Amino acid sequence: MTxxxxxxxxxxxxxxxxxxxxxxxxxxxxxAHVRIGAGTRVGPHCVIDGHTTIGPDNHFYGFCAIGGIPQDKKYAGEPTGLEIGAGNTFREFVTVNTGTIQDVGTTRLGDDNWIMAYVHIAHDCQLGSHIVISNSVQLGGHIHIGDWAIIGGLSAVHQFVRIGAHTMIGGTSSVRQDVPPYMIGAGDSFRPVGINAEGLGRRGFSPADIQALKDAFKILYRRQLNISQAIDALIELQSRQPDQAPTVQALVDFLQASSRGIARP
Known part of the structure; x- marks a missing residue:
């Protein structure tokens, strides 16, 4: 033991x-309430505070502020927390806040995330794994981001927004509504323009899966359907392509859970 x-x-x-x-x-x-897992490196001038639990093999570069109290006027000193998984990288001046009792009480990040300089992750955010967040991205409170998402630099995400897995959001975007999984796009406001086919191919999705998602994109965004009608059409797509049904189901599940409405072209 070292x-x-x-x-x-x-x-x-x-x-x-x-x-x-x-x-x-x-x-x-x-x-005093911080637990840091084996092999983690904390660079110079960092502050790690709060009820914060950090897994192994993370790297915090200089001037990070991790586990600070939420920037929420309702916060009254409750012992809310922050949980960080394994193998994450936090570049210079990243800030991550603890949760609030108005939500689950804990901000969470998974494993193998790459968080670049000057990123802010606000209270109660729930981030998955293998996410890339580029320089100066600002995340409001209560945001959920799925695995393998990529968010381009200088983008801002409104509180309570959900961003699905495998999405790619271009730089300087303003994201005000939910972004379904597998999408690629950019803009102020964010506009999806297609399926993140290149990223999906790199992660092992089959050509048939990617084609099914392209068909799903047309159903969702090209047929002038409301969400309920689009879900019915996606379920019908699954019945016609049963091998691709699990991939399309992730999109159906996301749409059924959306409460803010989804970003539109």
């Missing part, structure tokens, strides 16, 4: 738990 390495200028509060091989850089501050 002992944690804490720079002499860093401050680790009594009660904090550092796993094997954790490295805490110069002038960083670790709060």
């Amino acid at each position: 002992q944690p390495q804490v720079h002499p200028t860093a401050i680790v509060a009594p009660g904090a738990v550092l796993g094997s091989g954790v490295d805490v850089g110069p002038y960083s501050v670790i709060g």
Whole structure:
């Protein structure tokens, strides 16, 4: 077992738990309710606070502020939390806040996410795994983002928005409504223009799956259907292409759960 390495200028509060091989850089501050998993590296001038649990092998570059209280005027000091999985990268000046009791009380990030400089992840956000968030993206509170999503730099996402898995959002976008899985697009407001076929191919989706999703895109956005009618048409598509039914079902499930309405071209 490798002992944690804490720079002499860093401050680790009594009660904090550092796993094997954790490295805490110069002038960083670790709060009393923080637990950091094995092999995680904390760069210089970072602050990790709050009821924050961090898994193994994460890397926080300089000046990150992790586990700060939510930027919500209703917050009254409740012991809400932040949970971060394994193998994530947080570049310089990233901020991630804890949750609120108005939601599940915990902000969560999964594994292998790449969070670039100056990104803000607000209270109660729920992020999956393998997500890329580019420089200066701003996420409002209560946002849900599915696995493998990519969000381009300088984009802003409105609170309570849901972004589906495998989406690709171009830079400088303003996302105000839910973005279904598999979509690609950009704009202010965000406009889907098609299926993220290149990304899906790289992740092992078959040509038949991708074609089924292209057909699904036409149903959702080209046939002038409302959401209920589009769901019925997507279910009918599944019956005609049973091998692709699980892929299309993820889109159906997302539409059925949407409460803000979906982004339109």
